[in-house]
Amino acid sequence: MRKAEKEMTSLTRRSVLGGSLGLGTVGALARPYIANAAATTAEMWWGQGFAEEEDISLKKIVADYEKASGNKVDLSIIPFAPLRQKAVSAITSGVVPDIMETADLEFAALQSWDDKLLDVGDIVETQKKDFVKIAVDSSFLYNGITKKRGYYMVPLRITGWPFHIWRSLVEKGGAKIEDLPKTWDAFLDFFMPVQDNLRKQGIRNIYAYGYQLTANGVDPIATYNAFMIAYGGKDLVTPDGRLHTDDPQVRAAAAKAIERLTTPFKKGYVPPSCVNWNDADDNNAFHSKLMVMDFDGTISTEVAVFKKKEDYNDIVTMGLPLGNDGEPLPAQIITNGAVIPKGAKNVAPAKEFLKYLAQPKLLNEWLKGGLGRFMLPVPELVQSDPFWLKEDPHRKSYAELTLLGPSMPIYEVYNPATAELNGEHAFSVAMFDVMNNGMTPEQAIDKAFKRAEAIFAKYPIQQA
Template sequence: MTFKKKASLIAKAFQNKPQSHYYCKYVFIVLTLSLIIIACTNTSKLKQSSAIHPPTDNTVLKIWWDKGFTIDEDEAIQQLVSSWEKQTGNKVKLSFYIGDELPQKARRAIQAGNPPDIMMSYGAEKVLNPRLAWEGKLADVTDVIEPIKNLYPEYALQAVNYYNNVAKKRSYYAIPINQATVNIFYWRDLLEKIGRSESDIPKDWDGFWEFWKQVQYDLRTKLQKQDIYGLGFTFSTEASDTYIFFEHILEAYDVQILDFKGKLLLDEQKVRRKIVQALDWYAKFYQQGYVPPDAINWLNPDNNRSLLNRLVVMTPNNTLSIPCTVRQDPDTYRHKLGILKFPNKPNGKPMRYIVTLRQAILFADSQQQKQALNFLAYLMQSQVIGKYLKAAGGCNLPIIKTLWQDPFWQDPTDPHVSTAVKTLTEGSTRLFSYVQNPAYSVVLEENIWGKALNRIIVDKISPEQATNEAIKQIKQIFAQW
């Protein structure tokens, strides 16, 4: 029996049983252990199948790729690589690594003088790629981008147009692969159990977040679900989900940290006041008990797990990984699991979304530059990248503009893909601030905002003190660039 079928059967068994506290706890333990055993078995098989060629062959193209949210994602890139091998006669050693692990592994490989040829790492575009380009550690990939430049939206080109401080030039040092932004996922069926529906959810800022507090209260009092929480916010210093969501809160409060030239605006009192307000707003959800206590230790997958195990009613997430996990269960995917956009900002204006672009990079020390450029050019052919993204289950959205016309991405009966597509194509968006100044990638990498939140929650300092510390740390980082 395949991993997906086993996982689906276990999940369905969980959903159909009586939900007593003791029984849920027992089933949750069994479910977790079963999935760990299954996942370990499949991961072992996956790593064996991905190391197709012996590492001693120095003619092999070495590619490091993020391990996907689902088996479909991993199989999709394996099939793409296999097709390129057959077409060109070249050999590839494709290796998968967990997203949090890959940036650190890449740094160690660079220091050892043995990096892969190509790497695609989720999260590296914000914390690693800008710095590597600055340090002259990435190869110029203009030859790949130029022929398809008109197929990219302008912001995608801007996101990979890094400055090389060694060569003293700005150029394209990464290939945009796909994109995502934060959406909010929640359980429709839990709302129905307390007589609520999506139409009851307010669109204004304060009303929207108060709604989920009330949902927690109603589920605990009316249905005796004492172990459920209204919100799945991440608060740890280890998870990128913490700063990704908090950056959206800063955006909601119109906090402008950098000007258009990339200069800090942190000495302006209005900027400082708004940061205080945003930190205080975020921390109170934890302090008031609307977030699981262990959220302060969560890693990136943990808010997904908490929602899927119905420990939280809603959670913001920066990809479609949550719906992708339940895609094989049509009823859950289309009906029980809901997706929402952000409410309007506190000032009443529509939310502006921050876009994450996953990027493939070619290392300057690659021994297979010609093959690597050839592979990247193949990957970014519209029909190739389009087929790959669909085969991967729609967990990440296209960047190439012509792909948006594919019915797969326009299907109104698919609530998750269609909503996420509209958010990116019809809403207001911007990039993370590392685009204005690569020093901001270090602010994200060091999770300055996560540290500030922890100081408020764990060390009991005031939001004002936490803001002063964060501003001081950011200034120190920028002073080094």
């Protein structure tokens, strides 16, 4: 990681096309929002990109805004793990910037519950008609003080969890990418014989999977959720905010996910070091070809080697396979955006900048400048701009996963209790209980579910 730097400066393809007519012409998109406000400064904290192009693109947007408005944005670009800690510390102390990126799954949901964020509905409304519904809905969070929902985050980009596969390692292991099965379990099982064949060739340091079986960061949470959903457990938490640990189907799916993630580890198909990884370590391990396949959010894996064309072109990016029943699986979509914390000293210029940044045309240019690591949450532009669906196979697979297939929000949107539960990494602890403490998956889930029930009891959601 580079040091932090500071600069002044469920959708189908048919429904996406049918629901995006309100965007208007490209000419209309090109007119940036600039209010005639007195020149002033807003302080903004943002997460560092995986590729330098992401940071360069953000700085350009900021510089363009400053030139057009006369305002200033005091931009701090911070590695994402320190940003998480810094953001929470700022909220706790009350000494906050004017704009903060939501650097993890928990921050916006928990701070909304505690009434620590300003309602930004006036910003969301300016672009609501053009954004994909899941991005807008994911910004509509519950406030535990007012006992109602509001827009406490400005949605700016979305992401899902694709698979990343080394074609050359698959072939070296005696298989072909074109032979990958189409259903979940068969797809996953495909990679174990690849490792076996590599071992027969005397290659001891390449593993089948790069699963994040750790208790650090976002990756193990999203990985576990995807597996649980694949086995029928998507209703662990429902849109009304209720927990369903008493549902036999959810309980069975939760235990099956634990089994399917821990068994390859115990059999030696996952690097032993994965239990200590942070969110960047699987990327680094994949780039060093420590594993054949990784399951990781965004296409940061790909954009990090964008300039190394041999590696970039050797990686295959794939969305979710079908469920074991042959039906499409919903992708859990994370909406990333910006919040204005209560206590911010420069609310007016902060809102001015976010209204500017949230315009679809400008968002598109920003995210394209960042090599498409995050997906643009504007269906019409993704469909019409060749950058997303025609020019690059990685971005095409990513767009199809995040924007064109069945989807659902993360559980934190439904109830911030999920954020506290995942802050404790309860399901990672369940995996450790199986891998290290001799528990069965069912016993580990019983323990995790009891903890979930205790936490959810503290977060009652009043229904509208």
